[in-house]
Amino acid sequence: MHFQPLTAPVIIGGGPAGTAAAIRLARAGQAPILLERNAEPTHKVCGDFLGADAISLLLDLGIEPASLGAASIQRVRVVHRQQVAETSLPFAALSLSRRMLDAALLQRARAVGADVHRGTGVRRLSRGEAGWQLDTSAGPLNASTVFLATGKHDMRDHPRPGTHTGAVGMKTYLRLGPRQTAALAGSTELYLFPGGYAGLQPVEDGKVVLCAALRHGRFRHWTELIDLLTAATPLLRDRLAGAEVLLARPLAVAGIPYGMLRRHAGHAALFRLGDQAAVIPSLTGDGIAIALHSGSLAARCWLDRQDAETYQRRLAAGLAGQMLLATTLHTLAINGVLQPTALRAVSLFPPILQWFAAATRIRRPLVQQSSPATGGLHPA
Ligand SMILES: Cc1cc2nc3c(=O)[nH]c(=O)nc-3n(C[C@H](O)[C@H](O)[C@H](O)COP(=O)(O)OP(=O)(O)OC[C@H]3O[C@@H](n4cnc5c(N)ncnc54)[C@H](O)[C@@H]3O)c2cc1C
Numbered sequence: 001m002h003f004q005p006l007t008a009p010v011i012i013g014g015g016p017a018g019t020a021a022a023i024r025l026a027r028a029g030q031a032p033i034l035l036e037r038n039a040e041p042t043h044k045v046c047g048d049f050l051g052a053d054a055i056s057l058l059l060d061l062g063i064e065p066a067s068l069g070a071a072s073i074q075r076v077r078v079v080h081r082q083q084v085a086e087t088s089l090p091f092a093a094l095s096l097s098r099r100m101l102d103a104a105l106l107q108r109a110r111a112v113g114a115d116v117h118r119g120t121g122v123r124r125l126s127r128g129e130a131g132w133q134l135d136t137s138a139g140p141l142n143a144s145t146v147f148l149a150t151g152k153h154d155m156r157d158h159p160r161p162g163t164h165t166g167a168v169g170m171k172t173y174l175r176l177g178p179r180q181t182a183a184l185a186g187s188t189e190l191y192l193f194p195g196g197y198a199g200l201q202p203v204e205d206g207k208v209v210l211c212a213a214l215r216h217g218r219f220r221h222w223t224e225l226i227d228l229l230t231a232a233t234p235l236l237r238d239r240l241a242g243a244e245v246l247l248a249r250p251l252a253v254a255g256i257p258y259g260m261l262r263r264h265a266g267h268a269a270l271f272r273l274g275d276q277a278a279v280i281p282s283l284t285g286d287g288i289a290i291a292l293h294s295g296s297l298a299a300r301c302w303l304d305r306q307d308a309e310t311y312q313r314r315l316a317a318g319l320a321g322q323m324l325l326a327t328t329l330h331t332l333a334i335n336g337v338l339q340p341t342a343l344r345a346v347s348l349f350p351p352i353l354q355w356f357a358a359a360t361r362i363r364r365p366l367v368q369q370s371s372p373a374t375g376g377l378h379p380a
Contacts, residue, residue, distance in 0.1 A: 008032040009271070009302060010134065010143035011114075012122045015044070016288050017274025018149030019105035020295030023061050026113035028303050032147075034109060035136060039119030041103035045152065045169040045253040047199040047211040048098060049073065049188060049285030052091035053362040057292040062108050063101075069204035070096035075187040076353060079235050083343040087350035090358045093285075095188070097173070097203045101288075125155050132269065145308075147298055149273040151291075152253050160276065162257025169253045169282065170222050171211040173203070173246040180239050181206065190283060191236050192343070193229055194336025197283055200239060207246060213256070213282040215334055222250040258282075259327035263316040265308035271298040272312065278319050281330030284360040290319065293362050318363070326360045 008025050011018045014036030025032040050058070050065055058065055066072075073093040077086045110116040117138065124135040125146060134141040152169075154160055176184065181202070188201040196214035203209050212225060219225040230237040260279045262272055274291035294315055301311035332338050346353050 009145040009147045010035065010132070010141065011147040011149055012125070012134070012155070013149035013151055013274075014038075014106050014109075014116065014118070015102055015149060015151045015274060015291060016105060017151065017276070017291035017295040018147065019102070019109045020057070020061055020292040021147050021149065021271075021273060021299045022109040022114035022116070022295075023105070023112055024296050024299035025303070026109065028299070030303075031113055031115055033115045033141075033143075034106075034117065035120045035122055035134075036106065036116070036118050037121030037137070041099045043171070043173075043247070043251055044098040044102070045171045045211070045251045046098045046287070047171075047201070047282060047285055048095050048101075048203050048209045049199070049201065050094040050096060051286055051289060051357075051361055052093065053286070054289035054292060055092070055094060057289060057296065061105070061292070061296075062112070063104050065094045065096045065101065068096055068100050068104055070094035071202040071204060072186060073188050073201060076357065077187055077189045078192065078343065078346055078353065079189060079233060080192040080339045080343040081232050082234060083340070083347065084235060085343055085346040085350060085353065087353050090354040091361075093188070095201050095203050095209070097207070097209070100204060122150075122155065125158060127267070145269045145271070145302065147271045147273055147295075148276050149291075149295065151275040152256065154276075160257050160260055160262070160279075162260045162279075163255035165257065166216040166254065167256040167258050168214045168216065169212070169256055170214070170225070170250050171209065171252075172222070172250040174208045174210055174240070175206065175244040175246060176208050176239060177242045180241070180243070181208070184208065184239060188285075189235075189239075191229060191233055192333055192339045193232065194334075194339070196334050198225075198229060198236075199282070199285075200236070208243075210240075211282070213258075222252070258330060259323065261316055261319060261323050262312060265312040268307040268309055271302065271308045273298050277312065277315055278323060280319075280323055280360070281326045283330060283333055284326045284357075286322070286326070286360055286362070289362050322360055322362065325356070329356060329360070
């Protein structure tokens with residue numbers, strides 16, 4: 001494998017965070033190396049919701065989710081047992097499978113000049129005399145600056161705090177019956193249950209995503225969770241009646257450090273992006289926006305010759321309020337004792353849902369693209 005001479009950072013991970021950084025750097029005249037361990041587009045544990053901030057960041061990166069077939073989402077329903085609270089979203093939203101979205105982002109990164117290596121995993125990242133040393137599945141590689149964008153998967157020796165809490169995410173795709181498909185069209189539904197919640201919404205090609213976030217591995221099998229949820233919730237029972245399950249096995253990820261917000265880089269030449277920098281609770285559906293924003297901001301900082309510590313502080317300062325609100329909401333939403341009261345409150349006063357949806361978005365997501373002339377020397 002031949003890598004180009006080292007100038008721009010090496011990016012580990014080709015999700016929204018890593019690809020956003022790659023696109024921004026490549027557009028500024030750099031040729032970053034991006035290493036993505038999956039050789040082919042894959043599904044990821046994610047609810048696939050794209051809020052207004054994610055959509056505007058994607059458009060700015062040259063990706064039009066609507067032209068990829070994303071489903072339009074205008075309404076939100078929160079459901080607990082027989083209770084349903086419903087309102088319109090305060091912004092236009094979309095829903096697109098991660099397999100589709102991530103493939104488009106990687107393609108875009110390559111098209112604008114990033115050196116994208118699919119099927120290359122990084123096994124170890126360590127510090128040596130020549131800077132960062134990467135032990136990759138295609139051989140060793142040195143880098144002066146690394147953008148760590150491995151998302152939900154921690155790099156050996158570089159763990160994130162909070163993974164011991166054991167929170168779990170699960171997901172599958174379904175095809176609903178025609179009546180249920182029509183009833184769900186244009187909506188995202190959030191089903192609350194003690195210890196967690198599940199989201200149901202349409203994606204492209206008439207499919208539907210069902211994704212759950214749980215406090216810990218309380219359910220040994222996905223079917224156990226679905227059986228319990230459908231037994232307790234008439235609306236979900238009706239939605240899933242006769243549905244065809246499209247994945248042979250549900251996807252799962254464990255040890256999600258919900259609420260983690262990294263305020264320090266740890267090293268001046270190690271930029272932590274996306275879920276490696278901040279893990280917003282899933283019910284907000286804003287993790288993709290944060291990943292795109294962090295990748296864009298990291299690229300901008302690097303092009304402006306700012307070190308990782310400066311970047312990490314800027315990112316954390318911008319996200320702190322949103323993260324605090326989202327984590328408080330998450331704690332309330334998974335509390336089985338509080339769920340009935342919470343549902344009554346949002347049924348009586350639906351604008352509160354709109355306020356929460358808006359207040360858990362990135363406030364000023366767009367960062368200006370640096371001029372191609374910027375860039376060059378950076379902290380080792
Ligand atoms: C249950 C659940 C539901 C969610 N729902 C939503 C939602 O509806 N909307 C939303 O906006 N966000 C949602 N999120 C959050 C969202 O999925 C993440 O915030 C987002 O994926 C973070 O992007 P990322 O680029 O940091 O990481 P990822 O998307 O995880 O991408 C990381 C990439 O790095 C690659 N990689 C990992 N390790 C290595 C390695 N060692 N070497 C090379 N490559 C590597 C992986 O293959 C992957 O492609 C949800 C999260 C969970 C857990």
